[in-house]
Amino acid sequence: MERHDGGADHHAYVRSRRGEIERQLAEWVRVPGVLAMPEHRQDLLRSANWLAAAFRETGFPVVEVLPTGESHAVYAEWCQAPNAPTALVYSHHDVRAAKAEQWDQTSPFQPVVREGRLYGRGSSDAKGQVLAHLEAVRAHLAGRGSGSGPTNPAAAPAVNLKFLIEGEEEGGSPHLAQLLEEQAPRFAADVVLFSDTLLWRQDSPARCVGLRGMLSVKLKVFGPGRDVHSGAVSGNAPNPAFELSRLLAGLHDDAGRIAVPGFYDDVEPLPADLRQALADLPYSDEDWLRRSESGAITGEEGYTVLERLWLRPAVEATALLAGDPLGVPRAAVPAVASADLSFRTVPGQKVATVADLVRQWCEATIGGAFGYSLEPDLATAQEAYRTPDHPAVGILEHAMAQGFAGGVVGRMGNAGGGPADLLARTINAPILFFGTGLVEDHWHDSDESVSLEVLHNGAVTLACFWDGLAMMQRAKDGGDGHLPG
CATH class of the missing domain: 3.30.70.360 (Alpha-Beta Plaits)
Structure with missing residues (x-):
């Protein structure tokens, strides 16, 4: 029988598994799946196989490793809820090259935990984000009172879940469009959750509304x-x-x-409500410079730092x-x-x-x-994307409030790019964004790390999101298994 206790049960469940989450992330970080380096091509396959095994251990009945160019993507599917919406989660497992001589905390692929952070290449971008999703599925299943994993094959999520974790994102996803087109039916979904993005601050969550x-x-x-x-x-x-x-x-x-x-x-002119949302985020130049380590603030006159960062x-x-x-x-x-x-x-x-x-x-x-x-390089170029109005947006914001116990959830953007527009066009579904990175995580730089507390809160957020999607569908009279557009 399902329980609807909100995020409290999920927090307790994820907290009880914190040691296992650290162990899994450290194990995966040790696999140096560096894109665009011939000596690591086999490691990319090892990274994909590691993730495929993790999906199977979580209970996913369909898991495949798909060749894409010189790398491999991982596809996992758990679709046993015929009257529920279908969500596709996108992220990546490949990582950037690392210059070991510039790392002070540890070698890039020898993870260590210090002061609540796990250091290692890919810990935040984006292996930690993917593992937060796996933990969220486990928490969601546990919250339904059904358990998870192969020991209980009857257990299934209350929504239909598909995961596409590619292995070429750090090179601009050159073969993603071909994969999406050639296997379009398997990627069909009502909504796409894009998980390769940042949060604003650990103590002040904000929903990402789009990518440049x-x-x-x-x-x-x-x-x-x-x-x-x-x-x-x-x-x-x-x-x-x-x-x-x-x-x-x-x-x-x-x-x-x-x-x-x-x-x-x-x-396009900046939306007034979005400018106000950015102005409402807790911000100071001192905090930004400390966390970004950018040294000084420069840029286009007439716009705030956050507007330059996300909207210009x-x-x-x-x-x-x-x-x-x-x-x-x-x-x-x-x-x-x-x-x-x-x-x-x-x-x-x-x-x-x-x-x-x-x-x-x-x-x-x-x-x-x-x-x-x-x-x-038009082959790897990516168009800007902004999330449209959609019922799932409110569900995600509520889930973030439960996951981070922060009350009001702000809005932000993402300064980098990603294949959001490609996913939206080929799947014909809205893209929502949720990631567990922070600017201080040092993506693409030395001493990359991830906050284990943020991973915890992110996993709870995602478990609450799946709960919320399922509850919304059940509340619809005569629901047809699809989210309203």
């Missing part, structure tokens, strides 16, 4: 036909390092706006290369200077249009003494 889009661009500027001894040509040779520096300096105007003509033409477009230079950055210098004028640029787009903008505008700007701006190449 992303376009990666490789820009190369060419000078001499080959590297030339600077003493032989200095003062006459076109130096591409200077020209590239001039271009990058000209990407922003004096007000911090991106100076590419037409860049803002399609940007941006561009970053993520890599620069010219001359001899490593090894013995040759005192030569370099033939090539290159930069990797990351454009973050917002609703209204299209990445293909942004790519064309940047191409036109380069053609009009680069001096005649230089050649150049511009390579926008």
